[in-house]
Amino acid sequence: MAGNGLAVIHDADGLDDATMLGVARETAQSETTFVQSPTADGADYRNRIFTMDEEIRFAGHPSLGTAVAVARAQGVEQARFLQQTGAGLQPVEVELRGDVAHASMLQEPAQFGEPVEAASVLGALGLGPADAHPELPVQPVSTGMRHLMVPVRDHVALERARPHVARVEAIEAQTDTMVLYLFVPGEDDTVRARGFVAERGQVLEDPATGSAAGPLCAYLHEHTGATETIVAQGLELGRPSRLVTAIVGDHVRVSGDCVVVLDGQLRV
Known part of the structure; x- marks a missing residue:
């Protein structure tokens, strides 16, 4: 009950944009993410990020939280992903330690x-x-x-x-x-x-x-x-x-x- 909340929706290939926006409004989090199959070469998954108003090209805590959710879904304790967002491809590393996970990512050049x-x-x-x-x-x-x-x-x-x-x-x-x-x-x-x-x-x-x-x-x-x-x-x-x-x-x-x-x- 600290930090910033996030809802992560797996298996989202079949959802259209209007449905994803509706789900984001239903969860009422600052952001809701949708894990889809990648469309960029080398990416492990596509991360679609929605506020309650619109889709945004990139966000920080939704990138970290989504990577943790993907690792949990795969049943792995350590992982390195290349996620695809509207801002490009970002490497994200995850380590699961019981109830707490640690995640880090490289963002784009400033x-x-x-x-x-x-x-x-x-x-x-x-x-x-x-x-x-x-x-x-x-x-x-x-x-x-x-x-x-x-x-x-x-x-x-x-x-x-x-x-x-x-x-x-x-x-x-x-x-x-x-x-x-x-x-x-x-x-x-x-x-x-x-x-x-x-x-x-x-x-x-x-x-x-x-x-x-x-x-x-x-x-x-x-x-x-x-x-x-x-x-x-x-x-x-x-x-x-x-x-x-x-x-x-x-x-x-x-x-x-x-x-x-x-x-x-x-x-x-």
Whole structure:
């Protein structure tokens, strides 16, 4: 009952897009994934990822959780998969240890957008110019999905954030980003973060955002030289999560633990 929930639907080749979207709305998780036969050479499976509003090309914790579910379905304790998503092919490694599984993945090479003016972004999050980090810029970054990195000066600002839906929607549209990823660099390798996304006329906060933790690691590497980052997220929601990230060549590795809480059969 911590971290970010995920529903994984196996044997989904026969489901059309409308049905998959309907199932995603029925599960009411931040994302629901559908395991299909791959269409790309070398891939072990195709991972279709849906929010309650739409299919998205890539996501972090749905990639890790889906790989764990596939390994469990195959009855193996260790596995290395090449998953196919809308962002390309990503290697994912899984180790099952009783009730807890550990998964890690290599995300796509980082792509950096131009820094944007901080005041309007902070204003959309209910913060002021004084809350801006004194050295680090607000900047879009993608390692498969484009998110906006928003550094703030301290934990007080992080905890005080109260986003405004219309302004968050406008910032996301202007920067072509999905999540506004607010964070405070720590004195050690740990960074506290909060992820906000405008959906269905409200701003939702994500307990864990693997597709933003990867860009955050790449961002900190670019601006501070850090090669490893532990991202603590979800504390404000009472669903703490821990994502471990590291620079591996041109890529970012993102890893975390997964726990299966429910198995069942879906009839559609």
